[in-house]
Amino acid sequence: MEPMIEEAELSRAGAPTDPMASPKADQEKKVDTRRKSPTQIAFARLRKDRVAVICASIFGFFVLIAIFAPLLAKLEGQDPTTLHQDLIDQYGYPTIPPNGEHWFGVEPRLGRDLFARFVYGARPSLIVAGTVTILTTIIGVTIGLLAGFVGGWLDRIVSWVIDFVLSLPYLLFAIAVPAVLLTIFVGTSENAAAQDVANARFFSLIIVLSFFGWASLARLIRGEVLSLREREFISAAKVLGVPTRKILFKELLPNLVAPIVISVSMALPSYIVVEAGLTYLGVGLTEPTPSWGLTIAAAQNYYRADPLYLWIPVLAITILVLSLSLLGDSIRDAFDPRTRR
Amino acid sequence: MLLYILKRVLSAISVVIVTLVASFALFFLAPTDPAGVICGPRCTPERLADIEASLDLNEPPINQIGAYMKGIVVGREYSSGGTVRECAAPCLGYSYTLGQPVTKLLGAALPVTISIVLGGAVVYLVVGILTGTIAAQVRGTSLDKLVVGSTLVVQSIPYFVFALLVALYATFLPDSGYHPFTDNPLTWASGLLAAWLCVGLTNAAAYTRYSRASMIEALGQDFVRTASSKGISRRRVVYRHGLRAGLTPVVTIFGIDLAFQLTGAIFTESIFNLPGLGQLTLRAFGQYDLPVLMGGVLIGSVVLVVMNLVVDIAYTFLDPRVRLG
Numbered sequence: 001m002e003p004m005i006e007e008a009e010l011s012r013a014g015a016p017t018d019p020m021a022s023p024k025a026d027q028e029k030k031v032d033t034r035r036k037s038p039t040q041i042a043f044a045r046l047r048k049d050r051v052a053v054i055c056a057s058i059f060g061f062f063v064l065i066a067i068f069a070p071l072l073a074k075l076e077g078q079d080p081t082t083l084h085q086d087l088i089d090q091y092g093y094p095t096i097p098p099n100g101e102h103w104f105g106v107e108p109r110l111g112r113d114l115f116a117r118f119v120y121g122a123r124p125s126l127i128v129a130g131t132v133t134i135l136t137t138i139i140g141v142t143i144g145l146l147a148g149f150v151g152g153w154l155d156r157i158v159s160w161v162i163d164f165v166l167s168l169p170y171l172l173f174a175i176a177v178p179a180v181l182l183t184i185f186v187g188t189s190e191n192a193a194a195q196d197v198a199n200a201r202f203f204s205l206i207i208v209l210s211f212f213g214w215a216s217l218a219r220l221i222r223g224e225v226l227s228l229r230e231r232e233f234i235s236a237a238k239v240l241g242v243p244t245r246k247i248l249f250k251e252l253l254p255n256l257v258a259p260i261v262i263s264v265s266m267a268l269p270s271y272i273v274v275e276a277g278l279t280y281l282g283v284g285l286t287e288p289t290p291s292w293g294l295t296i297a298a299a300q301n302y303y304r305a306d307p308l309y310l311w312i313p314v315l316a317i318t319i320l321v322l323s324l325s326l327l328g329d330s331i332r333d334a335f336d337p338r339t340r341r
Numbered sequence: 342m343l344l345y346i347l348k349r350v351l352s353a354i355s356v357v358i359v360t361l362v363a364s365f366a367l368f369f370l371a372p373t374d375p376a377g378v379i380c381g382p383r384c385t386p387e388r389l390a391d392i393e394a395s396l397d398l399n400e401p402p403i404n405q406i407g408a409y410m411k412g413i414v415v416g417r418e419y420s421s422g423g424t425v426r427e428c429a430a431p432c433l434g435y436s437y438t439l440g441q442p443v444t445k446l447l448g449a450a451l452p453v454t455i456s457i458v459l460g461g462a463v464v465y466l467v468v469g470i471l472t473g474t475i476a477a478q479v480r481g482t483s484l485d486k487l488v489v490g491s492t493l494v495v496q497s498i499p500y501f502v503f504a505l506l507v508a509l510y511a512t513f514l515p516d517s518g519y520h521p522f523t524d525n526p527l528t529w530a531s532g533l534l535a536a537w538l539c540v541g542l543t544n545a546a547a548y549t550r551y552s553r554a555s556m557i558e559a560l561g562q563d564f565v566r567t568a569s570s571k572g573i574s575r576r577r578v579v580y581r582h583g584l585r586a587g588l589t590p591v592v593t594i595f596g597i598d599l600a601f602q603l604t605g606a607i608f609t610e611s612i613f614n615l616p617g618l619g620q621l622t623l624r625a626f627g628q629y630d631l632p633v634l635m636g637g638v639l640i641g642s643v644v645l646v647v648m649n650l651v652v653d654i655a656y657t658f659l660d661p662r663v664r665l666g
Contacts, residue, residue: 160352160355163352163356164356164359164360167356167642167645167646167649168360168641168642168645169601169604169605169638169641169642169644169645170604170605171604171605171607171619172604172605172607172618172619172622172637172638172641173638175607175619175622175623175626175634176364176368176622176625176626176634176635176637176638177367178626179626179629179631179634180367180368269497272499273499273500273501276499276501276502277499277500277501277608280501280505281501281607281608281611281623282623282626282627283623283626296502296505300505300509303509303510310509314502314505314506317499317502318498318499318502321497321498321499322494322497322498324497325493325496325497326493326497329493
């Protein structure tokens with residue numbers, strides 16, 4: 001179980017130094033000591049941290065945008081795929097500025113509505129990053145727990161695999177592997193449907209990022225378990241005959257909440273960046289999926305003629321990642337008392 | 342000590358071999374149809390069969406990988422359409438689309454990547470360590486808080502966005518492009534300046550934090566107090582005594598970072614249009630050039646493994662507390 005920590009909610013200054021001296025006063029002014037788990041203490045600290053609260057609300061705002069993307073696009077009266085060729089001049093530049101009908105204007109060349117592409121673009125970023133974070137956390141924690149607790153040959157094999165995965169050039173693989181996965185999913189035929197290719201790209205991105213993401217967390221968890229498993233409460237559980245599965249998930253796991261939460265909060269923004277970056281390079285998601293990375297890649301050619309086209313996704317992704325990183329930093333400070341400033 | 346080094350070398354070799362076999366299986370044994378890619382859309386069955394024979398695609402997988410391994414050690418020959426092309430050791434195959442040996446392409450790309458990474462490293466080491474050391478000395482003041490806050494912000498900006506904005510808007514910097522150092526060091530430097538600043542400034546944030554933390558620790562040690570009490574000037578205490586002790590952890594992080602940057606300079610290369618390892622791989626992705634992809638991944642793994650090995654061994658010399666097996 002997660003260890004309970006006595007924390008005085010009220011200041012102890014008013015409490016008598018010698019409880020025997022004035023038992024009456026002690027009854028009247030009882031010190032409220034509640035038993036709290038470290039996680040509860042950490043969340044209490046987070047709620048008091050102004051930066052964390054602001055950053056969490058910004059993140060929540062983007063999540064709401066992603067969830068209600070269809071509703072927001074309907075509110076504007078547009079959708080992310082309709083081509084408005086009538087609003088594009090013969091050189092490919094939009095003829096209209098942002099207005100009541102097209103809140104962020106239209107895309108050069110194709111004339112798709114930019115506000116709709118913006119709100120729908122929040123989705124793949126958050127879905128890919130969220131899925132990869134969840135997958136890598138589950139895989140990393142399970143493997144780390146098993147390797148650390150069981151030990152022996154299993155630990156040796158797992159440690160070698162972790163070292164192996166961590167010593168692969170992961171960006172190069174992230175480019176090379178989707179090329180192969182693509183042919184497995186949709187074949188090499190030139191006339192594969194654009195939607196099929198886009199779906200295959202989506203899944204291969206998740207697979208590749210997950211494959212490379214679990215190892216560092218697994219190493220961290222393994223190290224923690226190695227020291228925890230020598231502690232008395234684990235020996236006690238073993239002596240009592242608690243089944244291994246219960247020791248792993250009921251005894252060990254609650255003690256690993258802090259490193260796991262910290263790792264999740266650091267992983268999420270980094271995967272958002274990786275997804276957008278790979279998509280920007282043309283090896284991540286692809287049309288017709290609306291994605292900020294794709295918009296930035298297309299907009300860099302119009303940065304003088306149509307700065308808004310470039311700056312909206314650039315600012316969106318920067319603000320999202322910045323707030324998530326600062327939130328992650330606050331979470332680390334809240335969960336790890338040693339790093340408090 | 343010798344045993345430890347031997348063990349690390351053996352494990353490094355095992356990693357490289359497994360990478361080689363695994364990526365070969367992934368790239369060449371998956372249903373990928375490389376012959377069709379080389380042949381192009383208007384392909385006759387005879388020509389397809391000829392290409393397949395020249396790539397040994399009809400052979401069983403174990404022979405294919407055997408031929409590839411043999412090519413790395415002693416070189417091999419490719420015959421296509423009657424002509425025989427010699428591929429000297431270490432042979433990583435021929436590019437499907439460029440008609441050149443992969444080793445030659447990699448040999449041309451690596452100096453570009455190394456130039457970017459090393460130049461950037463100079464910038465971030467100088468900026469980062471200096472800022473970190475200064476911040477450590479004024480710890481707790483508003484200047485220190487400003488430094489720590491801005492490193493947090495700089496670190497959180499997505500790198501490709503930062504580099505892209507620099508490439509688009511910092512037009513006062515000289516045009517970027519790669520000119521070999523041996524031709525003219527000056528044009529080499531000016532063509533890489535923008536990339537160096539990008540790599541340098543974004544990474545400087547991390548190094549500021551590392552060196553600030555380790556300098557705070559070093560300056561709190563007894564020997565620093567002793568040095569101060571002997572009457573040595575503040576500057577000398579900080580930069581001679583403190584910095585030397587404080588830099589050891591930073592050096593270790595630097596070694597690992599350097600390896601990752603060598604294999605991950607893709608964004609810099611693509612945004613500043615520098616023909617390095619990342620851009621070679623990226624082009625190979627677009628054209629489905631499997632031998633180049635494979636070669637890029639392999640050389641990246643070797644660089645990473647070797648750098649990790651060097652860091653590990655150097656660390657045992659730098660820090661006497663690390664004594665393994």
